[in-house]
Amino acid sequence: MPQTTSEQLHKILIGAKLRCPNCEQGRMFSGLFQMNPTCLVCGVRFERSSGESLGGMMVNLVVAELLTIVGFFASYFALGSPADMTPLIIFWLVFDILFVLGFYRPARGMWVAITYLTSGLRKDEDSAA
Numbered sequence: 677m678p679q680t681t682s683e684q685l686h687k688i689l690i691g692a693k694l695r696c697p698n699c700e701q702g703r704m705f706s707g708l709f710q711m712n713p714t715c716l717v718c719g720v721r722f723e724r725s726s727g728e729s730l731g732g733m734m735v736n737l738v739v740a741e742l743l744t745i746v747g748f749f750a751s752y753f754a755l756g757s758p759a760d761m762t763p764l765i766i767f768w769l770v771f772d773i774l775f776v777l778g779f780y781r782p783a784r785g786m787w788v789a790i791t792y793l794t795s796g797l798r799k800d801e802d803s804a805a
């Protein structure tokens with residue numbers, strides 16, 4: 677189990693790269709949005725209960741909304757506070773939607789790594805080997 681902050685950040689980065697935080701070899705995803713239930717290399721279960729994926733979605737939404745709000749106001753003031761905000765609103769809404777889709781897998785991978793760091797991932801009790 678990683679002890680130092682740099683070791684823990686390394687594990688979260690491994691998760692963001694969609695690799696198993698336990699062995700750093702196995703791929704977490706088999707499809708665009710389909711997470712493997714277990715690591716194909718070391719056998720740990722990535723998400724023990726169905727509700728655990730909510731953590732990854734929360735990470736995704738918090739990061740997306742923060743970037744969207746900060747980006748909106750930064751561009752609003754950078755453009756001299758334009759009276760018609762419609763183009764800015766449309767741009768940042770599209771950014772928000774695309775970011776949520778694009779950051780879905782890294783956010784879930786990071787959440788699996790956080791789960792690994794906080795409670796540990798483990799193999800199913802009934803699995804062989």
Ligand SMILES: [Zn+2]
Pocket residue numbers: 696697698699700701702715716717718719720
């Ligand atoms: Zn693994």
